[in-house]
Amino acid sequence: MNEMTLSRRSFIRTAVTAGGGMILGFVIPGVPKVLAEGVLPEAWKDPAGGAEINAWLTIDKNSIVTVRCPHTEMGQGALTSVAMMVAEELNVPWANIRTVLADANRHVTQGEVYVNMSTGGSNLVRNRHPHIMQAGASARERLREAAAKKWKVTRDEVKAEQGVLTAGSNTGTYGEFAADAAKVKLDAEPSIKAYGDWWLVGTSVPRIDVAPKVDGSAIYPIDVRLEGMVYAAVRACPVPGGVLKSFNFDAIKDRPGVIAAVELKQVKEKLANADLRSAIAVVADSFYRAKTALDLMPVEWDFGAGVQYSTEGMDAAARDLLGKPAEHFEAVRGDPLPLLEAAGDKVVVGDYYRPYECHATMCPPTAVAHVQTTGPLAPRVDLWTFTQNVAAALLVAADQSGIDPQNCYVHGTFQGGGFGNGNGVDVPRQAVEISKQVGRPVKVIWTREEDTTQARTRPPIWSRGITTLGDDGLPTAMLIRAVGEEKNPAYADRGNLNHPYMVANFRYERGVVPTNIPIGPNRAPGNNSNAYGLEQYIDEVALAGGWDPLDWRIKMTEGNERWQRVLLKMKEVCGFTTDLPKGRGMGVAVVESHGSTVGACVTVEVSRRGALFIEKVQIISNSGYVLNPRNAEEQVSGCVAWELSHVLYGGLRVQGGRIQNVNFDNYKLMRLPDMPVVETIYANSEDQWWGGFGETACPPTPPALANAIFFATGKRVRSTPIIQHDLSWS
């Protein structure tokens, strides 16, 4: 093993595309030479540089604008979205735009200059557009002011359009005035544009980061290679909550390449997010050698109390709770209980269940850390990691290493998916701790099995609806009783507690079952699984009262503008009908999540023997406005594939407190041949608000599918995966 050599300058860079470009990387003194550089194509260039107008952007003398994106690019289009919003206000041609990932160290040490670097909850456009657009507007006004001073006119007389400043016969490029603009101080910052008053926002722009993703040059955490770097394979207790009892390093220490075994000690009893779990790591000179040695090393665990939990046990406990009043309740409107009691058995009852599901990011959790406690640059931490928040990862690195945050650097990379798991796993802590202990840069890779076992999965949900109907067939009293799990039972509330259907008497109750499995956000958390129950139940209630399911939803959301837009558009364009020959069916469902209201209309054909074919999925979306329709449609297609994966084939099984199906041979995901046709239809309010887009098409798709299957077969599919159900009919 060679000793590490330090270079004073290094980069992680990827290709620049024509017409809008993407560059990753910063010049960071003291970072070990990144070997990955050697395999990058020739096309990459240095970041454009130029004058920094504010922390968000620089403009070079050729008017190339480099936008610094504080958010994680994990496939949702963060780089393109942030750049579009800045370019909108700055008013520069899209071809002049480049993007880089913003510097977390600067954010942490310079007063949170990027306001918030976390990436999740579909917040980027929805809730962060004011300050992102402000960065562009503030820069634009400084350019105008710089030109006004030079030309001795007022700022109002200077136009800033498409990268060019003009006032009367005076004209100049942004690049010419960038250095002066950087020195301008304004009495007051400008307002951002009114909603809808846009030239770029709302147009289709191809995503900016495609080129490096087709030639292997895009760098993900797993691709970072440093001089002197070693590799670690890790295993946390396979029964979450358990702890390491012993391990026998002597049994493997003579294997080729093996360097060390490192015990990772759990210090907190109750674990949150990235807290370190009890785990064992084997360090070697290649990942394959580390992984093989770990597999062969005798390890004993104290599994703890978690061994008592199983899917069957949790299911039995939850179904028992569905039949009992729950202590936790919300009396949303009126009191349905006397009416339901008086109705006796003349009630509509429906039970539903969806199991645990894993994010299964294609790039499993990985981190590369280099902790320096001695040497000319010490103390210092460099970290490349799976994350959805580089600033939070930086603080994790500081905490685990004991090194001041100002000496910690988290370097941006692409992420091979995130889906909510990016802030929930302890891989950055593991890498920092192992690097600290072995005194070298180290790359920690979770195997797929480790990921599925240790990810903070989506929690299961059980629910029951009980409703009584009036003479008009519409509900007079409704009770929704959900059962969640103990780690975060409030996920059960989303959409169940706050659905928009105006039933005069409505009560929500929530029970809880114990478990040891860690859970966390997972693309449209809560709504994703909860909607499967609620939106099927709505169909059952509508049909029991003699109502068409779509007309019922329109009737029961009267006055709710956001929902009415979606439902009426659905009625107008989808051709929804319950009058199809048996074997064919259409189903609808609508869910509001992450600030958007999104409907799905699914058309299926089911053979007599029960073979399911999904003909078409139509998604009707109201997100207020759409930033980039092209990216929006790509996200819709992705959301549909995402949820169909789980609802058709997925479901994690728990036995003895551990996840049983931990790789893609038995945790099945959608593949190309099964992908249905997906259509995106907009029903936008365009009324001074912006909703999310990266996850909102997930929740309505499964219940719309199940409703379609019901009309095709007469069978109500009350749990997933659907593949386990017999859909045959005669």
Next chain:
Amino acid sequence: MSFSLNVNGASHDVDVEAETPLLWVLRDTIGLTGTKYGCGIAQCGACTVHVDGVAVKSCNVSAASVAGKTITTIEGLSPDGSHKVQKAWVENTVPQCGYCQSGQIMSAAALLATTPAPTDREIDAAMAGNICRCGTYPAIRKAIHDAAAMG
């Protein structure tokens, strides 16, 4: 054991255990990180490379077993991203997170090499071994048809 691998037209001498999967030799020993690890059990296709022109899951073949054969990775598919599959991928902005796309592209390129104008059914068969968690499948299908049309 020591042996030589022919990767992207260059010869690399490596010294690894005979059973070491080609994937890890490409990534850790040779330093070609465009080929990705996804599952390690030949289920996701992120590690797809060409061995003598055939799409192979590199996590599932030992490096020693392909010594003497012609190995092509995503980095060697074209010198400048100009393979018709890469061009079609850019035009259709296929990648989202992008992690699986090296494997998708290698599978698609192998298909087109033997089947210049594939039907949807042939695309289904050739691409079923590659998982995309971002769900870019409709774009992949269209890009393959577009690449075929480039001739």
